[in-house]
Amino acid sequence: MDFQQVIDTDGRIEPRDQMPDAYRQTLVRQIAQHAHSEIIGMQPEGNWITRAPSLRRKAILVAKVQDEAGHGLYLYGAAETLGVDRAELLDLLHAGRQKYSTIFNYPTTSWADVAAIGWLVDGAAIMNQVPLTRCSYGPYARAMTRICKEESFHQRQGFEAMTVLSRGTAAQQQMAQDALDRWWWPALMMFGPPDAASPNSAQSMAWGIKRFGNDELRQRFVDATVPQAEFLGLTVPDPALSWDGEHHRSGEIDWTEFAEVMKGNGPCNRQRLEFRQQAHADGAWVREAAQAYASKHRPVA
Amino acid sequence: MLWEVFVRSRRGLSHTHVGSLHADDAHLALRNARDVYTRRQEGTSIWVVPAAQIVASSPDEKDAFFDPAGDKPYRHPTFYDVPEGLTHL
Numbered sequence: 483m484d485f486q487q488v489i490d491t492d493g494r495i496e497p498r499d500q501m502p503d504a505y506r507q508t509l510v511r512q513i514a515q516h517a518h519s520e521i522i523g524m525q526p527e528g529n530w531i532t533r534a535p536s537l538r539r540k541a542i543l544v545a546k547v548q549d550e551a552g553h554g555l556y557l558y559g560a561a562e563t564l565g566v567d568r569a570e571l572l573d574l575l576h577a578g579r580q581k582y583s584t585i586f587n588y589p590t591t592s593w594a595d596v597a598a599i600g601w602l603v604d605g606a607a608i609m610n611q612v613p614l615t616r617c618s619y620g621p622y623a624r625a626m627t628r629i630c631k632e633e634s635f636h637q638r639q640g641f642e643a644m645t646v647l648s649r650g651t652a653a654q655q656q657m658a659q660d661a662l663d664r665w666w667w668p669a670l671m672m673f674g675p676p677d678a679a680s681p682n683s684a685q686s687m688a689w690g691i692k693r694f695g696n697d698e699l700r701q702r703f704v705d706a707t708v709p710q711a712e713f714l715g716l717t718v719p720d721p722a723l724s725w726d727g728e729h730h731r732s733g734e735i736d737w738t739e740f741a742e743v744m745k746g747n748g749p750c751n752r753q754r755l756e757f758r759q760q761a762h763a764d765g766a767w768v769r770e771a772a773q774a775y776a777s778k779h780r781p782v783a
Numbered sequence: 784m785l786w787e788v789f790v791r792s793r794r795g796l797s798h799t800h801v802g803s804l805h806a807d808d809a810h811l812a813l814r815n816a817r818d819v820y821t822r823r824q825e826g827t828s829i830w831v832v833p834a835a836q837i838v839a840s841s842p843d844e845k846d847a848f849f850d851p852a853g854d855k856p857y858r859h860p861t862f863y864d865v866p867e868g869l870t871h872l
Contacts, residue, residue: 498842548822555819559803562785568805625802632823776784776807 489690494620497563505689508682509619510564511580512691514571517557518582522575522754524550526590527599535593542639543596549632556625563621576759584740585672587748594647594654594661600640602662602669602707608633609703610673618690641710648714655715662711663719670732671740673700679737704730785834786812788819790826798830806831 483493485501495501524547531547534540558568574580585603590596611633614626647658674696677683686692708730711718722733742748786806789798801820806812812831820826840848856862865872 496842498839500843545822552819552822555804556802562803628802772807772811776811779808 489618489688492690493618494623495618496620504685505691506564508686508689508691509622510561510566512686513557513561513564513622514566514574515581515583517554517561517571518575518580519586520550520554520557522582522586522758525754525757526586526588526750527596529590530593530596533593534596539643546600546636546639549636553629553632556628557622560619560621560625572762576755576762578746578755581744583672584743584748585668587743587750587754588664588668589750591664592657592661594644594657595664597640597643597647597658598661598665600636600638601644601710602640602665603672604633604636604640605707606669606672606703608637609699609706613693613699616690616693622691644714644716648716658714659716662716666719667735667739670700670704670735671737673697673703675737675740701729704732784808784812786816786831787834787837788812788816789830789832790816790820791828792825793827798828801825803834804831 483491485495485499485505487493488495488499495505527543527550528547531540531543534543558571561571562568571580575582585606590599608630611626611630615623615630617623617626644658644661647654649655674680674683677695677697680696683692683695687695708718708723720733722731724731743751746752784805784807785803786809787803788801790801791798804812804815804819806815809831813829816829816831817826821829852858
């Protein structure tokens with residue numbers, strides 16, 4: 483079977499199959515960007531590990547941040563099956579030539595932000611990622627299956643932490659509301675620009691990389707999340723939010739903000755990239771030591 | 784160095800390929816595999832194999848390579864008619 487036949491019959495493309503160059507490049511770009519998002523995403527939450535309000539919350543947060551590192555590794559592994567090297571991809575990230583999700587350029591200014599990230603950011607990520615488990619490229623789909631299984635704990639722990647705050651003191655309730663105010667719109671932007679303004683969407687759909695449009699997934703997220711906010715007794719920061727009998731319709735998204743964060747002008751873009759570059763540089767001696775040890779103990783042929 | 788990782792999820796099952804990882808030696812590869820692929824008790828045994836050591840059939844010639852089995856339906860039990868009413872066949 484050639485490439486198009488596999489795609490037309492909803493089959494899966496595997497690493498050494500023939501595939502169009504543009505398909506390969508699209509996947510490398512998307513999987514790399516996804517992997518980068520996972521490891522950059524460790525920073526906003528890692529920021530709160532030492533200040534988690536209890537040992538229980540701390541253990542949960544450590545496990546979650548460790549999962550994000552693992553997810554990055556699964557995805558770099560999937561990208562490497564397309565003939566690129568992980569080290570190259572990291573170099574491109576560090577040089578600012580490959581992107582990661584704009585959501586991680588926002589700061590976590592209170593503990594409630596950690597809760598809101600689990601609830602909203604991981605919730606949005608799951609909405610985006612579940613369809614990717616049926617992506618036409620086998621290794622990416624398999625990595626996503628693994629990730630989705632682990633991700634649902636991320637969302638639940640966040641929602642649980644939000645629940646505790648929203649049933650707490652007036653000050654804690656205010657913390658929860660403030661966090662929802664900060665993260666709601668950036669979470670909606672995670673689904674990407676409207677389909678009409680998303681140049682690569684149609685091709686990705688035709689290739690079976692993407693299964694649903696940005697707007698449809700965003701709508702599903704709004705429909706799923708608004709009742710959860712109501713349960714928490716919190717107000718979604720969107721005065722135009724309305725119910726049309728079938729769906730919760732949100733107001734206009736400020737796409738200029740999205741464009742600015744994408745361009746590097748979000749609140750934390752520089753900090754996130756510099757921290758990553760520093761972490762990579764700080765780890766150099768570990769990589770060198772492992773290499774030296776391995777070459778010293780390599781059996782002589 | 785790239786390693787392919789295989790995990791036996793529980794006794795009685797074969798090792799199954801779960802993904803790959805980087806490590807400079809076999810010992811580190813095993814430890815990394817434990818941390819990356821079995822954080823939730825997904826395994827009771829792990830194999831790591833240098834990716835370069837795996838010999839694979841080529842997808843380009845897969846039709847010709849697997850062809851010989853294509854015209855031998857008589858290797859399957861469904862090839863044979865079982866007379867109505869008979870069992871244990």
